[in-house]
Amino acid sequence: MASQPNQPIFSVSDFVAVVNQTLDFAYPMVEVEGEVSEFKVNQGKFIFFNIKDAESSVGCFMTVWQMRVPIEDGMKVIVSATPNVTKWGKFSLTVKAIRPSGEGALKKSFELLKAKLDGEGLFADERKRQLPRIPQHIAVISSVQAAGYADFIKILGDRWGGVKIDVAHTLVQGADAPDQIIRAISYFNQLEFLPEVLVIVRGGGSADDLAAFNDELLVRAIAGSRIPTLVGVGHEVDESLADLAADVRASTPSNAAQILVPDKNEMIRSVQGQINSLLPRMIQAIDQCRQAIGISLSSVIDQVGLLIGENEKLVSYLRNTLSQLNPEKVLARGYALIRGEPILDGMIEIETSKVIMKAEVKNVSKK
Amino acid sequence: MSVKSKTISEKTAQLNELVSWFDGDEFTLELALDKFKEAEKLAIEIESDLNSLKNEIQIVKQKFDSER
Numbered sequence: 421m422a423s424q425p426n427q428p429i430f431s432v433s434d435f436v437a438v439v440n441q442t443l444d445f446a447y448p449m450v451e452v453e454g455e456v457s458e459f460k461v462n463q464g465k466f467i468f469f470n471i472k473d474a475e476s477s478v479g480c481f482m483t484v485w486q487m488r489v490p491i492e493d494g495m496k497v498i499v500s501a502t503p504n505v506t507k508w509g510k511f512s513l514t515v516k517a518i519r520p521s522g523e524g525a526l527k528k529s530f531e532l533l534k535a536k537l538d539g540e541g542l543f544a545d546e547r548k549r550q551l552p553r554i555p556q557h558i559a560v561i562s563s564v565q566a567a568g569y570a571d572f573i574k575i576l577g578d579r580w581g582g583v584k585i586d587v588a589h590t591l592v593q594g595a596d597a598p599d600q601i602i603r604a605i606s607y608f609n610q611l612e613f614l615p616e617v618l619v620i621v622r623g624g625g626s627a628d629d630l631a632a633f634n635d636e637l638l639v640r641a642i643a644g645s646r647i648p649t650l651v652g653v654g655h656e657v658d659e660s661l662a663d664l665a666a667d668v669r670a671s672t673p674s675n676a677a678q679i680l681v682p683d684k685n686e687m688i689r690s691v692q693g694q695i696n697s698l699l700p701r702m703i704q705a706i707d708q709c710r711q712a713i714g715i716s717l718s719s720v721i722d723q724v725g726l727l728i729g730e731n732e733k734l735v736s737y738l739r740n741t742l743s744q745l746n747p748e749k750v751l752a753r754g755y756a757l758i759r760g761e762p763i764l765d766g767m768i769e770i771e772t773s774k775v776i777m778k779a780e781v782k783n784v785s786k787k
Numbered sequence: 788m789s790v791k792s793k794t795i796s797e798k799t800a801q802l803n804e805l806v807s808w809f810d811g812d813e814f815t816l817e818l819a820l821d822k823f824k825e826a827e828k829l830a831i832e833i834e835s836d837l838n839s840l841k842n843e844i845q846i847v848k849q850k851f852d853s854e855r
Contacts, residue, residue, distance in 0.1 A: 436848055554796065564846060573844065581840030582795075684837040689812045691799070691830045694806050698823055701809045705790040705816050 438504050443503045452478070452513065453498045453521055457492055471513070482515035487744035488598065488635045490532035491518060496525040518594050519631060526627050527647060530634050534661055537636070542643045543664040549648040551618045551668055554681060557584040558646065559608040559615035561601055563592045568623025568673035572652070575674045580681035586615060591632075592622040605641045617680065618647040620662065621673035624655040633660035642666055652676030677710060748773070795836050845855045 443744060454471035461467050465484055469491070470477045491497060501513035513536035520529040532765045537543065562569040575582065588604035591597040601620065608618055610748060620642070622633070632638070633653050642649050643665040651662050652670030663669040670676035700742060706740065751757060751773035764784050770777045793801075805851040817847065 526842055573842075577842050581837065581842055583842045585842055585844045586843060586847055588849070590851045590852060596852065603851040604847075607847070607851070688800075688834045688837055691802065691833050694802060695827055695830045698809050698826060699807065702816075702819050702823060705814065705819060 433507070435773050436494035436507055436509065440504050445503070449500060449502060449505050449516070450513075452496055453496070454478075456495050456497055457493055459491060460605070465605070467515075469493075471497065478513050479510065479512040483510055483517065486516065487518065488605060488637055489518070489520060489529045489631075490536065490636075491520075491529070492532070495528055496521045514651045519595065521628075523627055526634075528550065530661070532638055533634060533639075534664070537639060537643075537661065537665070542639065546641070547667075549667045551648055551650060551680065554580070555583065555616040557587070557613075558617045558619055558680065559591055560585055560587045561604045561608075561618070561620045562622060562673075564589045566592055566623055568592075568621050568652075571623065572619070572621045572673040572677050572696055575677035576681060579677060579683045579685075584708050585682065593625060593629045593632055597632035598638040600639045601632070602638055605645055609646050614647050616648070617650055618645055619650045619652070620666075621652045621670075621676050622654065623673055624658065628656060629652050630660055636661075638662060639665045650676055650680060795833060795840075797831055798833050798836070802826060802833065805829070 447606045452471060454473050454607065456470055457470045457477070459467070459469040461484060466485060467480075467482045467487060469480050471480055472478070497518050498514060500517040501515045503511070503513055505511050520526045555646065560569070560572070562572070569587075577587075586608070588607060590600035590604050592601070605618065608615055616754075620689075622630070630653060633651075639661045642651065642662050648668075649666040650668045650670060651660075651666035652675055653660050653662060654672070655782045656671040668679060670679050747757060751771065754773075757771040758768050759771070760766065762768060762781055762784055764781055766781045768779055768781060770779055796822070805822055806821055
């Protein structure tokens with residue numbers, strides 16, 4: 421067939437360059453879903469594999485540094501890539517990012533990375549740090565538009581006040597989310613005055629939505645944070661590798677707020693309880709004092725009674741003694757009382773118990 | 788919290804100390820009423836502090852969507 425007028429004649433290299441330019445213009449970035457086959461790593465740096473479906477297969481190339489999740493043959497993946505033709509004329513995809521697709525592949529990738537990082541000790545209990553009891557300055561990484569973030573802030577405000585909260589707004593799902601969160605972690609870790617806790621929260625979602633939190637570099641960044649970390653991603657049943665790498669794992673964003681600060685209403689109740697507990701203590705002390713006074717008073721009354729009794733006995737004894745000395749008693753025993761001078765022919769008065777007599781003295785002699 | 792003359796933690800610690808005094812050997816009825824009034828005042832202050840303090844939220848200006 422004869423060439424048409426004005427039809428350019430390319431060199432092979434130019435033709436490959438033009439095709440690549442056209443591809444780049446038409447498909448600057450494509451996402452292709454398929455099954456991985458013939459996965460291999462060359463020189464520890466370069467990764468080659470095919471991505472295929474029932475009818476077609478395309479070669480893929482990427483570097484190990486771009487591989488954020490473990491991949492193996494048979495796994496269903498989505499690659500973000502630029503299509504091009506190599507100088508040998510082979511069509512291939514230069515992969516920028518790869519992620520598992522579908523529940524089975526996500527689970528498989530999760531388990532592979534979990535085993536790898538666990539083997540390195542990233543999830544070990546010995547690495548876990550305690551969070552301060554009542555932090556005054558915290559850093560939060562989340563999407564400020566996300567419901568999980570709103571829940572976290574609301575519960576935090578309901579429970580406690582006076583906390584300085586620095587928030588880094590990032591994506592929390594999708595291919596770009598891990599890098600954004602990693603940059604935010606790095607930002608907070610480089611501050612002159614470090615926050616006391618680094619909180620990463622995101623509400624519930626599908627396994628694909630939460631896949632960002634199973635990114636290897638993100639998990640390593642969380643494990644390597646100088647600031648103690650608290651991660652609350654998804655619902656209670658969800659488990660991410662970011663959770664496992666965190667110092668403290670919360671089941672949800674709301675639970676993260678509950679873990680982070682005490683409940684002021686509980687504290688107010690506790691303080692009121694403390695004050696109320698003092699009243700019985702005071703009443704008890706007053707009762708004890710009253711009893712002690714009663715016992716003392718009773719003792720004094722007993723002593724006074726005893727003294728009165730003893731005095732009564734003394735008075736009785738003295739009364740008896742006086743009674744014995746009464747002259748009437750002597751007269752009653754037959755004696756007589758004589759008044760007047762006992763001189764010869766003198767008059768004396770003689771008193772007995774019954775009569776008083778006058779008598780003349782007829783004789784006086786000495787005994 | 789830092790703007791207060793004493794933090795809630797300090798006030799709570801002081802209250803705990805006062806409450807402990809009531810169960811301690813140094814308890815005397817003569818001092819109890821003053822101590823009780825002091826504890827009651829602290830409790831009111833703690834409650835007021837807790838209810839008045841608000842969290843201060845600041846969105847970091849730094850963008851994280853690409854390397855600086």
